[in-house]
Amino acid sequence: MGITIKSEAELRLMKEAGQVVSEVKAVVAAAIGPGVTTGNLDAIAEDAIRAAGATPSFKGYLGFPASICTSINEEIVHGIPGSRVLTEGDVLSVDVGAVVGGLHADSAFTIGVGEITREAADLIDATRESLLRGIEKVKVGARVGDISAAIQAYAESKGYALVRKYVGHGIGYAMHEDPSVPNFGEAGRGPLLREGMAIAIEPMLNLGTYKTDVLEDEWTVVTADGRLSAHFEDTVLITEQGPVVTTAP
Numbered sequence: 001m002g003i004t005i006k007s008e009a010e011l012r013l014m015k016e017a018g019q020v021v022s023e024v025k026a027v028v029a030a031a032i033g034p035g036v037t038t039g040n041l042d043a044i045a046e047d048a049i050r051a052a053g054a055t056p057s058f059k060g061y062l063g064f065p066a067s068i069c070t071s072i073n074e075e076i077v078h079g080i081p082g083s084r085v086l087t088e089g090d091v092l093s094v095d096v097g098a099v100v101g102g103l104h105a106d107s108a109f110t111i112g113v114g115e116i117t118r119e120a121a122d123l124i125d126a127t128r129e130s131l132l133r134g135i136e137k138v139k140v141g142a143r144v145g146d147i148s149a150a151i152q153a154y155a156e157s158k159g160y161a162l163v164r165k166y167v168g169h170g171i172g173y174a175m176h177e178d179p180s181v182p183n184f185g186e187a188g189r190g191p192l193l194r195e196g197m198a199i200a201i202e203p204m205l206n207l208g209t210y211k212t213d214v215l216e217d218e219w220t221v222v223t224a225d226g227r228l229s230a231h232f233e234d235t236v237l238i239t240e241q242g243p244v245v246t247t248a249p
Contacts, residue, residue, distance in 0.1 A: 002179065003103075005237065010103065011062070014172075014198060017105035018235055018246025020054045020098040023111055026249065028096070029110025030066070034088045034114050038070035040185055040244075041094070042081035049098050057104050057175050062218065069095035069108075071220065072178025076204050076212060077166055078219045088114035091124065093231040096176055104175045106200045107247035108233035110143040117189050118181040120228055123207055126158045127230035130203040138201075138243035142193045148185030154184070163204035163229070164219060165212050171200045171235055193238050197248075202233030 001193050021246050027048045028041050041211050043139030046067035056067035064080075071093040073088070076222035079093075086092060088141040090113040098108040100174050133154045137146040147168075155162050183203045193199075208227035215222060237244040 002170030002196065003146065003198055005198065006196060011237075013101040013103040013163060014105065015056065015246050017100040017103050018248075019027060019096050020052045020100060020201065021096050021105040021107045021235070021247045022249050023052065024098065025094070025107060028094055029057060029111060030108070032086065032111055032113060034086055036086050037115060038072075038079070038081035038084050038086070041070060042068050044175065045096060046054035051097060051145060052098075054098040054100045054244050057099050058095075061175065067091075071095075071229070071231065073228055074223045074226045075230055076163055076206070076221045076223060078221050080219055082216055086113045089116055090231065091116060091120050091228055093229070095231070103174055104171050104173070105234060105235045105247050106171055106175060108202060108231050110230040110232060117222050119207070122211055123160065123205060123228055126160055127205040128232050130155045130205060131144045131201060131232040133233060134203065135234065135236055135243050135245060138238055140193060140195045140238060140240055140244045142155065142182055143188055143192035144179055144193065145185045146187045147201060148182045148190065149187040151186040155203065160205040161208065161210035163212060164210050166204060166232070168190045168200050168202045171198050172200045192224060194238055197238045198235060199238070200233055200235050204231045206228060
């Protein structure tokens with residue numbers, strides 16, 4: 001079931017990949033503002049990934065044409081960077097992946113472009129906190145459902161809908177491995193978390209319905225009702241000492 005880190009070399013590479021992703025997120029975040037295109041951000045990210053000696057996880061993956069995903073407002077995940085210009089008040093989700101020595105890291109964040117509404121800011125804050133609530137449940141001997149239930153309980157207590165069709169995942173020598181890590185579920189259920197496993201936890205919260213559609217580009221996932229969405233993700237190693245977030249700053 002997915003990778004189990006068995007050597008110091010694998011552990012080092014997973015951490016290196018995570019730090020590349022963390023640094024690229026910071027570079028991209030600093031470049032975000034009104035008037036910038038999503039294609040600009042993609043070029044910045046790819047340059048930074050390659051300058052660090054890593055390879056973009058996303059570029060060419062199942063035919064995806066870019067190095068990051070940029071999803072704006074009602075777009076949830078898998079938005080394709082291009083000529084679209086960011087405008088004041090947009091909500092932008094950025095997903096970044098990198099490979100070092102064959103091992104992957106995957107992370108995402110949502111940020112406001114310039115001044116945003118209080119409603120949008122609250123959604124972003126709640127999504128970030130949902131991720132933290134999930135990470136808190138990561139420990140050897142826990143179950144995936146413990147993570148899922150913690151995310152669901154917090155998000156729904158704040159009145160948000162959780163995307164159900166797209167979930168977190170194991171990660172290692174492939175970007176997507178078993179087990180699936182849903183953002184909803186029952187504590188005490190699901191696959192056992194073992195020492196050395198690596199998972200990507202990624203809550204996606206919507207202002208309206210949890211239902212989704214896919215645009216004609218066959219990649220971009222949007223909310224079915226056109227309302228705002230936010231997305232946060234980190235890659236987490238499971239150790240006897242507790243969770244290690246490889247993509248943390």
